[in-house]
Amino acid sequence: MMMMRPSLAAFLLHLTIIAISHAIYLDIHVPLPNDDCLMTQTLRANELLRSYSSNQNYDSEQVDLFSRHVPHITLFLADFDLELDDSNASESLSQLNVTKVDSFLAAISTINFTQVIQGLDCTVSLSTQSFIVEHNDDSNNNDKFYTINGAFTMLNVQNTPCLKALSSAILDPVESFVKRPIIVPSWAASLPEPERSAAIYRSRKYGSPNVKEGFLPHLTVGFDDPSRGSAASATYHHSSHADMNSETSMQWREDAMGQWNKGFALLMNDGCSSMVKGIAVGRNSIGGTVLANSRMRYWKVGNDLFLPHEHEAQAVII
Numbered sequence: 001m002m003m004m005r006p007s008l009a010a011f012l013l014h015l016t017i018i019a020i021s022h023a024i025y026l027d028i029h030v031p032l033p034n035d036d037c038l039m040t041q042t043l044r045a046n047e048l049l050r051s052y053s054s055n056q057n058y059d060s061e062q063v064d065l066f067s068r069h070v071p072h073i074t075l076f077l078a079d080f081d082l083e084l085d086d087s088n089a090s091e092s093l094s095q096l097n098v099t100k101v102d103s104f105l106a107a108i109s110t111i112n113f114t115q116v117i118q119g120l121d122c123t124v125s126l127s128t129q130s131f132i133v134e135h136n137d138d139s140n141n142n143d144k145f146y147t148i149n150g151a152f153t154m155l156n157v158q159n160t161p162c163l164k165a166l167s168s169a170i171l172d173p174v175e176s177f178v179k180r181p182i183i184v185p186s187w188a189a190s191l192p193e194p195e196r197s198a199a200i201y202r203s204r205k206y207g208s209p210n211v212k213e214g215f216l217p218h219l220t221v222g223f224d225d226p227s228r229g230s231a232a233s234a235t236y237h238h239s240s241h242a243d244m245n246s247e248t249s250m251q252w253r254e255d256a257m258g259q260w261n262k263g264f265a266l267l268m269n270d271g272c273s274s275m276v277k278g279i280a281v282g283r284n285s286i287g288g289t290v291l292a293n294s295r296m297r298y299w300k301v302g303n304d305l306f307l308p309h310e311h312e313a314q315a316v317i318i
């Protein structure tokens, strides 16, 4: 019997809600550097999922890290109040208010990320410590560097003091931009205490339960909405997290990721990690993805690299 940690249930349902809403969500994230082993392996996982997916009756893989989406580790994702005031009735037509976005980006620019990570090791590596814990088995000796749950396939990123510090540093500066009133998701009420109170508190205060102790860094490489291919799963979006586990286990994903994992495990001897080199803001899309070409700003992070004004790109509003 596989059990999910309450925080994972919260995390997955939060992403699901985002995936089906039309509001504009901005994702503050660590983009993977283009030229290293971890990027290659992240692309490889997505390539395998896309390839296995296209061999099914329906081509369900919606993440495309080759052209449509950016490989990234989300630090903070929320519904910010940045849209035009006179947004039309149709939410999908919402557009960003450039003035609001500029002050939002300026608020993030007040953070000295280099100072935030001073003394911390900002290596990004993968871990076999899954989001999922095996019930009645504390040995946790699984050798998978990935987690498949619900519609999501994710690489397990090692949760480090560096990533935690970066995520937490963003919360206060952007707090006033979170759209209010914040709707606390109903699933929060079904979490056991003390997670329940903590998740509700984080949602109310920050606009997302997936921060602080709810922060679960990962690289999303697949999002396969079963309702696209199977009528049996049509109620997926409304199902509980228990159903997400049982109804949506598509074996081809395990096959694809099993193949990926074998290759990745071989590389581990020589190390296959990356470094946090910067923080970016971009637009969130289906399955927790960040749209390619949606980047609004980028801040370099690290000693000798922090040149706060020279590297600011103009905000691009799409």
Ligand SMILES: *[C@@H]1O[C@H](CO)[C@@H](O)[C@H](O)[C@H]1NC(C)=O
Residues within 6 Å of the ligand: 083, 084, 085, 086, 097, 098, 099, 100
């Ligand atoms: C954009 O935001 C600014 C600052 O909040 C506000 O004064 C302005 O009316 C907004 N413009 C539109 C078109 O929503």
Ligand SMILES: *[C@@H]1O[C@H](CO)[C@@H](O)[C@H](O)[C@H]1NC(C)=O
Residues within 6 Å of the ligand: 086, 087, 088, 089
């Ligand atoms: C809303 O959209 C409709 C149809 O596109 C348009 O006719 C109308 O003028 C819009 N209203 C506003 C306030 O922009």
Ligand SMILES: *[C@@H]1O[C@H](CO)[C@@H](O)[C@H](O)[C@H]1NC(C)=O
Residues within 6 Å of the ligand: 112, 114, 115, 118, 306, 308
């Ligand atoms: C950011 O912090 C670093 C390390 O403390 C410091 O050297 C640098 O001057 C700071 N940058 C700014 C713009 O304050």
